[in-house]
Amino acid sequence: MRKTFICLWLLCISSIFAEFPLGVYALHPDNDASHELIGRFGLDYSQQYLHLYSEAGTGSTDKQLEMAAKHQQKILLNLIRGDILDAEDGMQRIRGMIQKYKNHPALGMWYLFDEPAGEKRKEQLLQVYAMLKEESPNIPVALCLAWTKDYGIFKDCADIIMPDSYPVKHQPFPEAPLKNFTHFIWDVCRMGKPIIPIAQIMNWKRYPSHVQKQDIDPKACRYPNYEELRYYNFGSLAMNVKGMFYYSFYDVVQDGRRDYFIETAGPAIQELRDFTKLIEGGEYTNLSKKLGAGLPPPYHAAAWSKDEKKWLLLVNNTGKESPGNFKLEQDSEAGKLKPWGKTRAAEASVSGQSIILETLQPWEVMVWGLIK
Structure with a gap:
């Protein structure tokens, strides 16, 4: 039963x-x-x-x-x-x-x-x-x-x-x-x-x-x-x-x-x-620290894979500008990142355990499609 x-x-x-x-x-x-x-x-x-x-x-x-x-x-x-x-x-x-x-x-x-x-x-x-x-x-x-x-x-x-x-x-x-x-x-x-x-x-x-x-x-x-x-x-x-x-x-x-x-x-x-x-129907992958472990990270990163396509998400969890490359907790496929939706146009790419982006604006959301 x-x-x-x-x-x-x-x-x-x-x-x-x-x-x-x-x-x-x-x-x-x-x-x-x-x-x-x-x-x-x-x-x-x-x-x-x-x-x-x-x-x-x-x-x-x-x-x-x-x-x-x-x-x-x-x-x-x-x-x-x-x-x-x-x-x-x-x-x-x-x-x-x-x-x-x-x-x-x-x-x-x-x-x-x-x-x-x-x-x-x-x-x-x-x-x-x-x-x-x-x-x-x-x-x-x-x-x-x-x-x-x-x-x-x-x-x-x-x-x-x-x-x-x-x-x-x-x-x-x-x-x-x-x-x-x-x-x-x-x-x-x-x-x-x-x-x-x-x-x-x-x-x-x-x-x-x-x-x-x-x-x-x-x-x-x-x-x-x-x-x-x-x-x-x-x-x-x-x-x-x-x-x-x-x-x-x-x-x-x-x-x-x-x-x-x-x-x-x-x-x-x-x-x-x-x-x-x-x-x-895609597969979710958390690219930041384990969800719920300790305090939240200064930025969240996640990815979704579906068929042969992949999307990445990077979110600034602070009200301040965050400069520099953004380290990930695990490897991601390498490639250039194409802005999706209302995402700001900015040169970005992913390689190994890093999203390479000059800066994140306060509370900014970046959604990309991966170009392999």
Whole structure:
């Protein structure tokens, strides 16, 4: 029985990751225009913070799934909201909702919980996770984690870990500590689970009380620019993540900044989608230090091989210019490197255990095709 379960789980996870899910949090308004907008930039998943255990929440969830199905998209379905875990009949009601929705064709993944903390919560989530594996073993369970002291205790509560960190506040480029985002992913690699990070596309002015506690004027806050979004995307991909989500569509729309999504966030996401399609089915090789070992390196390097083609990725993990050749942890095929996508045109080559490039700009991403 256990062997059958493991085989089903592996088949299910492999299918999900072959598609490299790209999704947005808080898709609202949930209408044709919103689904068409995200689909335009290669996004195929969405999530909403709906309360399943109310009449209004159930109705909204029905609509959410039907709208996604209409647009050939999938849902990261929010399973737990409010105090349902502490209710006397909470587990029974959760099971009822799992049974209600588990066979819907638009259900892609269960969203177990948002940033849990504490032993009591861990035990509750382990119970729900076991229930999910019993009722719907072929549907992956995802769990969002914040960078808290005890995040590691939730390792066995989900199939997929979704770390979140949103470092761009009021700092001018390149001073925002973007490395906080990738450093958390680096640490989560130690959990040994597939990772789908949650990247920032919102402006912190939408959460004034949070930034005011840090003596930051909400009006001084800004959106991540294209270079920062590119760093989120490819800095994560260098660590072999299995998808990306973005927080949040609702914040952008409520701020009246659809133009930001259309002109900046969307194109950055589309570039990631284009590259993941290019390397789909390819073999990943980490060219930096072992993932999760000690502190993250000052730059990430990775490669993908597919058929007779090869692509290399080099990412500056600092907000400073990094001059010189970039040493690799293992040999790579030698050849010249041709810029791909939005990569800056610069003479570059790879030879043995070095990428030869004059300099990396702050937080810069370089994606190349290898010319043998």
